[in-house]
Amino acid sequence: MPRLYLSPEILESALSGDEFNLDDEGAKKLVKVLRMTPGETFIAFNGFGREWECALTTVESEGKARARGVVLKERDVENARRVHLSIAQAVPKGDKMDFVLQKGTELGVMEFWPFDAERSVSKIGFDEDGGERAAMRTARWRRIVEGAAAQCGRADVPIVHSIADLATVVDYGTSGARCLMLDEAEETISLREALKRDPIEWDDEAPPRVMLLVGPEGGWAPREREWATRYGAESVGLGARILRTETAALVAAAILGWEAGDL
Secondary structure: OOEEEOOHHHHHHHOOOOOEEOOHHHHHHHHHHOOOOOOOEEEEEOEEOOEEEEEEEEEEOOOOOEEEEEEEEEEOOOOOOOOEEEEEEEOOOOOHHHHHHHHHHHOOOOEEEEEEOOOOOOOHHHOOOHHHHHHHHHHHHHHHHHHHHHHHOOOEOOEEOOOEEHHHHHHHHOOOOEEEEEOOOOOOEEHHHHHHHOOOOOOOOOOOEEEEEEOOOOOOOHHHHHHHHHOOOEEEEOOOOOOOHHHHHHHHHHHHHHHHOOO
16 A cells, blocks of 8 residues: 655644645655545555555646545554664765665664765765755755655654764764764774674663764774764774675664664
């Protein structure tokens, strides 16, 4: 059954019991792409762990797609996770961040923290119009995780934070959480060894918070590595091969999901 994210404004109307208007993107998906007709059903979710079975009531396919729907019933959702996993990703060039967001959402990541690193190729926040560009990109990234959550069957949507600096990210990642800094340095112990030496206590009732700190294409600058470890981040590696930044984030997320029992 197709799944759509409903914004708080639309959801408020939907839960009143009346017909509600779908937004342009949702109407286009159901009407133009899937060619659904009145009476057919879809699932709507609010991004916070609840979802509802809905039915289309009216459809307009000529020109710009328009559609209205009605809530039929609330659905039971299983949202339990044994780890609250965050990915702090130095913003990579091109559309690689899109890939991390999509696949990380599928793997159960709860929060994404994009940040600028010293060797980042893409310096989004460092030019004159960086603030506006960063805001536009963050809004786009949030739409990407909404779509990925709908596709993979999640009723919640990961948080995508505004682009930050390394200090802000490390401060969050080391405050009541385990911050694992992925590092290709030869002397770094493996993620497996780090988890053996200091196991994480997985808990259904109070999932531990773990942050994966992932550097840019050019790797960590020595002072970034020194500073982050001084403030509590643990340097860990993923084996003998050097992985691309977008690959490393997802491999580590999958390993932790497996260890926790979420995969």
